[in-house]
Amino acid sequence: MYSLRTSTCVSSLCCKSRPFHSSSLSLSGHNKWSKIKHGKGVEDAKKSALFGRVNRDIIRAIQTGGSADSSLNSALAIALKEARRLSVPYSTIERAIAKATGEKGKAAASAMVYEAxxxxxxxxxxxxxxDNTNRTNHNIRNILTSHGARLAPVAFMFQKKAQIRLTLQDPSSFDEVWEAGLNGGAEDVEKLETGEVEIVAPPNLLAKLTTELTTPPHSHELVASELVYVPASRDLVEELGTEEQKSLDDLVEELEEDEDCVRVWSAV
Structure with a gap:
């Protein structure tokens, strides 16, 4: 198994039977109920996927920020705000925090990165x-194999970066953010099509730049603050056809549905 790292996260925080009767009316009703059940199933699946994403964001925020205290961890504060906006049950949020920090009486879960x-x-x-490396190894290997993928040493094809996204208090203040970012050690400051500003920097500057750009005299609104993996070179980025892209999307989707997977990065 190829693994970039293994580390421990910082601790903090009955129905009765009825005779069958066939008629045009009853068949219509049955069909309608089937559609309702199918529609509910689709919505439940969407909601489950959404909650799963938020769950992963909370876990990752604690990993990145090193704290389960949202007043000390801006990334976690953003993840919790999004969870509240989406009406994620409090019990779901609690489970995510417990998994990242270690449930009572248990050690915190271990972070692992598989290369494939x-x-x-x-x-x-x-x-x-x-909290069970054997289970995770088994699940990840099975998912990869079922999609024709394999474990492989590819870490050299990525670089770890700090990535911060801001909404400017004043749209005309981009030059000020650009200057503050570069003076603070950022490698790139770019205005996105959405109007947000994205700052990319060495990973060790994530907390420093996030604090500087979201407190006086700058005080811009924080959208995201996280550690990301990006292709080490544009030459390593693969361009895919429609079918290849769909196959990749299916693989990534199944990986991210696994209970232990937090996020999947790809050089594409």
């Missing part, structure tokens, strides 16, 4: 958080 190659030669990094 897709059938279309796209490099993947699979971030996981687990």
């Amino acid at each position: 190659m897709s059938p279309s030669k796209v490099a993947l990094l699979i971030e996981c958080l687990t």
Whole structure:
């Protein structure tokens, strides 16, 4: 198994039977109920996927920020705000925090990153958080194999970066943010099509730049603050056809549905 790292997260925080009767009316009613059940199933699946994403964001925020205290961890504060906006149950949020910090009487889960190659030669990094490495190894290997992918040493194809996204208090203040970012050690400051500003920097500057750009005299609104994996070179980025892209999307989706997977990064 190829693994970039293994580390421990910082601790903090009955129905009765009825005779069958066939008629045009009853068949219509049955069909309608089937559609309702199908529709509910689809909505439940969407909601489950959404809650799963928020769950992963909370876990990752605690990993990145090193604290389960949202007043000390801006990334966690953002994740919790999003969870509240989406009406994620409090019990779901509690489970995410417990998994990241260690449930009562248990050690905190371990962070692992698997390196893999897709059938279309796209490099993947699979971030996981687990309290049972044997289970996680088994699940990740099975998912990769079922999609024709394999474990492979691809870490050299990525770089770890700090990435911060801001909404400017004043749209005309981009030059000020650009200057403050570069003076603070950022490698790139870019205005996105959404109007947000994205700052990319060495990973060790994440907390420093986040604090500087969201407190006086700057005080811009924080959208995201996280550690990301990006392709080490544009030459390593694969361009895929429609079918290849769909196959990759299916693989990533199944990986991210696994209970231990936090996030999947790809060189595409």
